[in-house]
Each structure stands twice: as structure tokens, then as C-alpha cells.
Amino acid sequence: MLLLALLASSAHAAWEWSAPLTVNSVRSAAIFPHLESANRRGVAVSGGTVAVVWEDNRDGSPQCYLATKPAAAAAFQMEIRLSQGDCYEPVVAALGDGRFVAAWEEAGTAHARLLPGGAVLKLSDAEAAQVTLAAAGERIYAAWAEQTGRFRRIVVARLALEGDALSVKTRRPVEAKKPADEQGWPALATKGDGSVTVAWEDRRNHHTVPMVSTSRDGRRFARPARLTDQASGASAEGLGAGTGAMRPTLTAWGGQGVVAVWLDKRDFLSGYDVYAALDGGTRRFGKNIRVQDSFGDNMVQWHAAVVGDAGGRLLALWDDARDGTPDVWLSEWDGKAFGDDVAVPAASGLGAQSDPVGTLDAAGSLHVVWLDHDEKAGTRVRYARAVRK
Amino acid sequence: MKRIGMLLATGFLWATTVLADPPPGYPFVGYDAGLAAARASGKPIFLYFGRYGCAWCDHTNKQTFSDAALKQLYTKNYTLVYVDAESGKRLTLPSGERITEAELGVRLQAFATPLFVYLTPQGDKIMQIPGFKTVQDFRDYDRYVRGGHYKQETLLEFLGGKS
Numbered sequence: 001m002l003l004l005a006l007l008a009s010s011a012h013a014a015w016e017w018s019a020p021l022t023v024n025s026v027r028s029a030a031i032f033p034h035l036e037s038a039n040r041r042g043v044a045v046s047g048g049t050v051a052v053v054w055e056d057n058r059d060g061s062p063q064c065y066l067a068t069k070p071a072a073a074a075a076f077q078m079e080i081r082l083s084q085g086d087c088y089e090p091v092v093a094a095l096g097d098g099r100f101v102a103a104w105e106e107a108g109t110a111h112a113r114l115l116p117g118g119a120v121l122k123l124s125d126a127e128a129a130q131v132t133l134a135a136a137g138e139r140i141y142a143a144w145a146e147q148t149g150r151f152r153r154i155v156v157a158r159l160a161l162e163g164d165a166l167s168v169k170t171r172r173p174v175e176a177k178k179p180a181d182e183q184g185w186p187a188l189a190t191k192g193d194g195s196v197t198v199a200w201e202d203r204r205n206h207h208t209v210p211m212v213s214t215s216r217d218g219r220r221f222a223r224p225a226r227l228t229d230q231a232s233g234a235s236a237e238g239l240g241a242g243t244g245a246m247r248p249t250l251t252a253w254g255g256q257g258v259v260a261v262w263l264d265k266r267d268f269l270s271g272y273d274v275y276a277a278l279d280g281g282t283r284r285f286g287k288n289i290r291v292q293d294s295f296g297d298n299m300v301q302w303h304a305a306v307v308g309d310a311g312g313r314l315l316a317l318w319d320d321a322r323d324g325t326p327d328v329w330l331s332e333w334d335g336k337a338f339g340d341d342v343a344v345p346a347a348s349g350l351g352a353q354s355d356p357v358g359t360l361d362a363a364g365s366l367h368v369v370w371l372d373h374d375e376k377a378g379t380r381v382r383y384a385r386a387v388r389k
Numbered sequence: 390m391k392r393i394g395m396l397l398a399t400g401f402l403w404a405t406t407v408l409a410d411p412p413p414g415y416p417f418v419g420y421d422a423g424l425a426a427a428r429a430s431g432k433p434i435f436l437y438f439g440r441y442g443c444a445w446c447d448h449t450n451k452q453t454f455s456d457a458a459l460k461q462l463y464t465k466n467y468t469l470v471y472v473d474a475e476s477g478k479r480l481t482l483p484s485g486e487r488i489t490e491a492e493l494g495v496r497l498q499a500f501a502t503p504l505f506v507y508l509t510p511q512g513d514k515i516m517q518i519p520g521f522k523t524v525q526d527f528r529d530y531d532r533y534v535r536g537g538h539y540k541q542e543t544l545l546e547f548l549g550g551k552s
Contacts, residue, residue: 185477240444242443246475269501271500321498
């Protein structure tokens with residue numbers, strides 16, 4: 001616990017937010033941008049460049065787009081299209097020196113590409129979806145849900161980068177045996193030592209349970225463990241199979257740590273709540289911690305994401321409608337618990353703001369992207385940066 | 390041996406489907422197929438928003454949807470749609486927006502499952518009802534929806550006026 005407290009040394013200072021910017025250049029009432037992705041990795045910062053990915057239907061079919069801007073610039077550059085066929089749930093990870101790797105589902109399988117430039121790499125020959133990425137230095141991992149018989153299972157690949165050429169170095173299912181039920185929505189975190197942690201939704205217990213495994217090198221994975229400390233099983237009346245929990249997200253944290261945040265319905269009368277579990281470096285996650293404060297108790301939370309960095313900063317983002325309409329909320333780890341919920345200024349108030357994604361840059365600045373809904377004018381992809389006061 | 394394997398597989402399928410899926414024997418279909426079928430038939434949509442493993446869904450299936458007359462009433466008069474509250478399966482809203490089944494829960498602000506949503510054949514929401522309901526409840530909702538009473542009065546007003 002002392003380690004966890006030390007990792008939160010900077011958690012009490014408030015954030016100072018920049019004026020928000022609009023990321024997408026095209027919008028109308030018939031265009032629907034989405035920031036949904038496995039591990040909610042829609043924004044990354046590399047060498048002073050911010051990159052945002054999303055999907056929308058401006059071209060008559062769902063396509064994935066990427067927009068960038070120098071951190072100090074007043075506007076995003078015109079977005080580029082990443083995909084040729086129907087595209088879903090894009091993610092982006094920072095590689096350093098202004099380079100990124102993006103991944104997405106297209107034509108029923110997972111793809112990746114180095115940016116800027118770079119050719120598109122097909123990650124799997126099988127039907128695959130819900131691809132995600134994690135990178136630390138030159139170590140790049142991808143994970144996706146791959147069709148294996150009746151169900152999907154989680155596959156993790158280590159990617160190699162030589163010059164501008166991206167390739168698959170290793171590709172392994174987390175479990176060799178065929179899945180007994182559906183698996184999906186993987187999340188990844190990789191640390192400086194090259195190890196990788198993968199979490200995912202798993203239905204082997206006949207309800208949705210976030211599970212987790214680790215590997216030192218992406219070749220052999222530890223036996224999966226539950227992230228949730230809620231047991232599976234029927235109710236006292238012999239009904240159902242257990243409470244629901246979904247969409248796990250992961251971040252590397254504090255050099256050796258990994259943190260998970262997910263949506264959890266253990267209190268079934270208040271909808272999904274945001275829960276977290278921390279691994280301080282032991283490869284074991286501790287007890288589950290409720291993230292949102294009591295003012296959010298009677299409200300359903302959605303689109304939860306964890307954001308952390310090697311400096312020990314840690315926070316969770318989500319949206320809920322406790323003030324009447326959906327707003328983006330933030331809660332920071334103070335070393336013992338997640339603190340009071342704070343509305344992100346430009347992503348709260350009148351109208352509906354939802355679907356946050358976020359990242360911390362090398363200087364500790366927080367970059368948040370969200371959807372600002374307007375049924376008549378069309379939804380905007382919005383961005384703001386926050387620095388410590 | 391092959392036959393035993395098939396029987397085991399069938400048993401497994403049954404075991405998984407009874408835990409929290411649509412009630413057995415009802416012709417539930419996915420959202421997109423249901424919306425297309427409703428437009429073609431002119432039947433209103435009865436959307437069952439359930440969760441895999443949900444105890445109250447299981448309870449409702451066993452206590453309420455096991456009623457043969459209710460099954461006949463809803464099968465005959467509604468397009469039956471099942472949506473999995475935690476699924477990443479995609480669907481297309483009447484607006485043309487593509488979202489996941491789980492995201493539909495966000496749009497419905499679904500607190501709990503089961504959640505029952507009645508929609509016009511064009512996909513416009515008439516009302517949504519959360520939680521366990523009895524056979525009589527579903528008979529009342531049917532009269533309210535198919536009788537067109539929702540156009541003039543709220544469900545509470547309608548139920549307060551019943552004999």
C-alpha cells in the first residue's frame with residue numbers, strides 16, 4: 001500500500017483545461033462518429049504530436065479515420081482515411097518520435113499500420129474483431145478476438161518494427177484450448193521489461209466475467225484469472241449464472257504496475273458502476289475498488305476507461321447523466337482510493353457529451369477526446385488537453 | 390460415439406441457452422432482422438433486452454414466458470427481437486446509425502435487465518418496462534400497445550382505468 005501511495009504523489013493537484021477543439025472536419029445529422037474500441041485507445045501522443053482515431057459513415061459506409069496535430073497547434077489537420085472496406089473500432093498507440101501504430105477491424109479481420117506512412121498489415125487470416133494495441137518503446141503488442149469454432153477467443157501478437165515495416169513476430173492464443181464460450185473486447189498493457197498483461201470479457205461461466213492473464217514475452221501466458229472478485233453462480237433461488245461485468249480496460253502504471261477498470265453490474269439496481277483493480281507489480285490484481293463517488297451511485301455509468309503512466313499518475317474516465325444529460329467524468333487515484341468525481345469542463349453541461357478516451361503524455365499532461373452529440377448539426381469529436389495547475 | 394457427442398453438444402447448447410437468453414420456443418430474432426420483418430408485416434416490435442446469466446431474466450422466462458397462452462399472444466402479434474445487453478454484435482438504428490447491442494443499452498439508459506421495449510413497426514419507441522413482470526402485466530401491455538391507447542394516454546392512466 002505504501003508503494004501505491006507513493007505512486008500517487010501528484011494526484012491532488014487540479015487540472016487546467018485548454019479550450020476544446022473539434023477533431024472531425026465533416027459532420028451532419030446523418031453522420032455518426034464512434035470512439036468505441038477495445039481498451040478505448042482512441043488517442044495517443046508521440047513526440048509532441050497528438051493522434052486521434054474514430055469511425056464514421058460520411059462515405060456511406062463505416063470507415064476509420066485518423067487526425068493529428070502538433071500538441072501546440074490550434075487545430076487538427078485534415079483527417080486521413082485508414083480503411084478501404086467496412087471498418088470498426090480503431091485504436092492508436094504511440095511509438096515515440098512522432099510515430100504511431102493504428103489498428104482496426106476491416107473486412108472481418110484485424111489490420112494495423114505504422115503512421116505516418118507505412119503499409120497496412122493484416123494481423124490475422126481468420127475472422128477477427130475488437131483489435132487493440134499497447135506499446136512501450138519499440139515493444140508493440142496487438143490483441144484481438146478471433147473466431148475459433150463456434151466462439152471467439154483472445155489472440156495476442158507481438159509486432160516487430162524494422163524501419164517503416166511492421167510485421168507479426170509472434171501470434172499466440174492466450175489459451176491453447178478451444179473456447180467454451182464467447183471471449184471478446186481484449187485490453188492490453190505492456191511494461192518496460194517487455195511483459196504484457198491482457199484482460200478480456202469471458203463467458204465460460206455463463207455470464208460475462210473480465211479475466212486477465214500475463215506473459216513475459218507474448219509467447220506463453222499464465223493461466224487466466226478473474227478480475228472481478230464476485231463469484232459466479234446462480235442466485236439463492238437458483239436463477240441465472242452471476243452478475244455482469246464488461247469492457248475491461250488496462251493501463252501500465254508506475255513502472256511495474258498495471259491497473260484495470262471496467263463496468264460492473266454487481267449492484268444490479270443502479271446499472272453499471274465503474275470498478276478497478278490494481279496490480280502494483282506482483283502480477284496479481286488486488287481487491288476490486290469502486291471508482292465513482294456516492295453521487296454517482298444511483299446512476300448508470302458507461303464507457304469507462306483507465307488512463308495511467310509510468311510516473312504513477314492514474315485516473316478513470318467515463319460518462320453518466322447524474323446532472324440530467326450525459327457528461328464526461330474523471331476520478332483520480334489518491335494513493336488509497338479514487339477521489340471525488342470531477343466533470344471535464346468542456347465535456348459537461350448542456351447537451352450530451354459521452355464516450356471519453358484519454359492518455360497522458362510524457363510531461364504528464366492529460367489528453368481527452370469525447371463525442372459531443374447534436375442531433376441536428378451532427379456529432380463532433382472533441383479534444384481538450386489538461387495540465388496541472 | 391458420434392451420436393453421443395451430438396447429444397452432449399445439444400445438451401450443452403440447451404444448458405447455455407436456458408441461463409439467460411430468450412425464453413425457449415419463442416421466435417426471437419436479432420435487431421436488424423426484426424426491424425425489417427416488422428416493417429414488412431406491420432406488426433409492432435417486442436424487444437427483450439436481456440443479459441447473459443441474468444437471474445431476473447431467467448426468473449421471467451420461467452415464471453411468465455412459460456405461459457402457453459402468452460406465448461401464442463406475443464408470437465402471433467409481435468415481431469420478437471432479442472438484444473444481449475453486453476454484446477458487441479452490431480445493429481443499425483432507424484436513423485441509420487450503426488451501434489453495438491451493448492450501446493443500445495446506453496441509448497435506452499438501461500438500469501437493469503430484463504428490459505422490455507415496445508416499438509412501432511417503424512422502430513419508434515412506444516414504451517420501455519424494466520424488471521420482472523407477470524403474465525397479466527404483459528397482457529395489459531399488449532392491450533395498451535395494440536389497442537393504440539399509447540397515442541392518447543400514459544400507461545399509468547390506461548392501467549388505472551381498466552376494469
